[in-house]
Amino acid sequence: MSTQLPEGIETFLAEAGWAGAAIDPLPGDASFRRYFRIVRGEANAMLMHAPPPQEDPQPFLRAARWLDANGLRAPAVLAERAADGWVLLEDFGDVRMREYLDAWPQDEDAVYRSAIDALVRLGQLPAGPFTAYGMSEYLREVRLFTEWFCPARGLQVDGAGWTRAWEEVLAPLLPGQRPGVTVLRDYHAENIMLLGGLDNQGLLDFQDALTGHPAYDLVSLLQDARRDVAPDLEARMFDYYCEQAQPKGDFFADYARLGAQRNAKIVGIFVRLWKRDGKPRYLDYIPRVWALLERDLAHPALAPVAAWFDANIPAELRDPAQRLGGSFAA
Structure with a gap:
């Protein structure tokens, strides 16, 4: 620093x-x-x-x-x-959700419920004065995976097929984000501050807000790139959100679509931070993100993208247990 x-x-x-x-x-x-x-x-x-x-x-x-x-x-x-x-x-202090829960894990459910309550309130508001999160932006983001991760692994992949697979996967999602809700886009435990009391939470890092799908910030929170969220906690909090917000359509399919989209993007961003910006510490997060990505790819809604992975990414490079940083191409 x-x-x-x-x-x-x-x-x-x-x-x-x-x-x-x-x-x-x-x-x-x-x-x-x-x-x-x-x-x-x-x-x-x-x-x-x-x-x-x-x-x-x-x-x-x-x-x-x-x-x-x-x-x-x-x-x-x-x-x-x-x-x-x-x-x-205004100074929100030093008590981030992440560090608080590291010290007081018994409060996980209460803290996550409060964070989800904020998303429910966002979903009840008319969308803010922000640009729409459309297909072009989704595709620009997922291309970060093929633009940065694949070359760093020395892979020659089917870029056009990658785009076609994502267009097929994301097209059914777009009607579910009309008229849309405000999407903060980086809503996770390191960007939520506890301001005294578990239900008094402050927001950070929202400058990239767009108008999009209500599942996006929920995925950001529950499939956290920087903090382990146990699958049973993720399932309970997903159900809690659905009870409160009563989302329409096949919301779990949309959650998986956006989880895979976001996690593929994050893998690309973390490699870019290493290669372009000289910040190799972000490579340490990739095994967690990759494991989440593989879970999302298992949903039937992701079949075209899962097939692309099977055809383009060797099985030995899809092991989330390995530390990826040591074997990237120079």
């Missing part, structure tokens, strides 16, 4: 009324964004630096304000200068 402060940070803080505050850099994520805890006396805030041209804070600001206006707990925006990538936010 770089400890060098970005140019202009002190000027922005002074303009925001936080001159002279202590600035504590925090560990980064998979993007170009950086975060800093700002402390002055008893007061504290969180500073996000989303520097252009790599980042644009406007989608985050739009989503944060929409969530707050609709009763969902995003951090309040205290000050911003979006053109330069600066956003000063």
Whole structure:
């Protein structure tokens, strides 16, 4: 983690009324964004630096304000200068859902139910002012698998067949996302904060929100790339969501479709983070994600994509128990 402060940070803080505050850099994520805890006396805030041209804070600001206006707990925006990538936010503290459950696993059901309650509320709202999550975006995302994972494994694969298989699998899903719900797209245990009480949860990392299918964020939560969610917990929470939301159609088939789509995308993204961005630690998550992907592929709705895997990915490369990082092509 770089400890060098970005140019202009002190000027922005002074303009925001936080001159002279202590600035504590925090560990980064998979993007170009950086975060800093700002402390002055008893007061504290969180500073996000989303520097252009790599980042644009406007989608985050739009989503944060929409969530707050609709009763969902995003951090309040205290000050911003979006053109330069600066956003000063309410500090949600340090208690993430993931670390809390690592320490208090007996609270899993209660914490996950509260997280699902937020998704149910999202599904009851008219979709926000966000772009539709359509076929072109789904296909762009799954191509990350063939663009990054397959070359890193030295594989020559049928790219056109990959696209055709996904078009066939995803076409039945599209009617289920009309008119659609707000989809946060990265809704999991490392992006949910506990703000005091298991049912008081705050949201992070929602700047990529789109209008899409209600199963997407549920998959993101219950098929977590970074935290093991036991299959029985996943099943209980899936049933809890269905009891509360009463989704239409073959919702479990759509859940499997989006699980496979998301997990294939994530494998590609994690390899890209290693190859392009020099972040090899994300390779350690791939065995978990691959195991989830294989579970999703077992659903009959995924038959065309499963057949593509059988024809293009050798069986020895589909073993989720192996640590994938050591055997990637240079």
